[in-house]
Amino acid sequence: MNPLFHGRPPYDGYQEWLTPNPLTGRFDLQAAAPMDTRLFFARIEELLLPLYQGRVPMAATYLDDRIKAGFIVYAQGDEPNDTVNVVPVAEFAEKVGVHDGTGHQDVCPRLNCSGKQHVAAEHRIWVHLHHLHASGRLLLNNHDAIRLTIPPHAPGEAWQFVSASPSEEHVG
Known part of the structure; x- marks a missing residue:
């Protein structure tokens, strides 16, 4: 099952x-x-x-925009008073399972290295975040903030949200 397509995430970015x-x-x-x-x-x-x-899903383009901007907005919930953290993409990626040990602050493909040498570690970060998204392990809410999730296993099942901060949770 494609969780983003068949699992019907509860956010607008998955309607189109x-x-x-x-x-x-x-x-x-x-x-x-x-x-x-x-x-x-x-x-x-x-x-x-x-x-x-x-x-x-349109949400994937929003995630791509966040990655290009160089930071991730991470939310514990969807309400205005819920905890929200803003972290650099490389730091967020490390907290959800990308450990390349190189300390790169830029993320690729062809986001910040256009015309320069392609760096494989940066490409891995970009691919890993999109793979987590495509597999339903993270969603973008209606404020383009990331929520960590456990996707449904079958159509009609509910999405579960992980409430730990990304520093406490390993998603990969």
């Missing part, structure tokens, strides 16, 4: 899905589409579609 043309595996764009739109969909085709089994 980006699905390419089933014949071409590419998104059909208007000839006059702006360059930033073309780049957005090219990135999804190249990097996200393979990780999300051929259809990408």
Whole structure:
């Protein structure tokens, strides 16, 4: 079961899905589409579609934006008075299971290293966070903050949320 697609997460970012043309595996764009739109969909085709089994929830693009920004917002709950932590991406990734020991602060692919040498450790962080998301181990709530989860095993089952802080919880 694809937990994000069949598990129906309780947040808005999982209501809309980006699905390419089933014949071409590419998104059909208007000839006059702006360059930033073309780049957005090219990135999804190249990097996200393979990780999300051929259809990408909008929440995955929000996670990608958070990673590009260099920080993760982590929430204990969904209410305004719930605990929220903002941590650098590399620190959050280490707390949820990426231990490369290199101390990289940037995350790849081609986010901060464009035109420079590609760093494999940074790529592993990016892939690991998206794999956790695609497997339903983390969700983005309606405030684009990450909630750690235990996904349902079958359609119709409830999502369970992990209440420990990321420093106390190993998700990988």
